Amino acid sequence: MARMAAFIVLVIPAILMAAGIKFMRDTLFGILISPFPWIWLQFIVGAIFFAVSFLFFAGFLLHRDRKRGKVSERWQK
Template sequence: MARMLAFIVMLIPALMAGAGIKFMRDTLFSKLISPFPWLWLQFIIGIIFLVVGLGFFAGFLYHRDRKNGKIPPKVQ
């Protein structure tokens, strides 16, 4: 059960980062998605989604590796 919960917790930021990439790609091809009134806003939201999603994933991996002692002392 704990592994399934961890998988779901990691799946949400991954989907968020994927949506951010999609928003930015659609902006580059001038395809406006319905909740956004302007292309520049769609691109900014895409960047935010990508940074937050990847940041959560990277922070989770860093926390897990630090807990397991895989981070060198120089970095800590």
């Protein structure tokens, strides 16, 4: 059960990251999606989705590697 919960916790940011990439890609091709009134807002929301999801994954990996002692001394607490 714990593995399933961890999987779900990692799937949600993956979906947000994919949505962020899609929003930014649609902006570059000039496609406006309905909830956004302006195309520049669509790009900013996509960039925020991508950045937050990416930082979540990076923090998760750093935390896991710190627990296992696989990071250099620079990244230790």
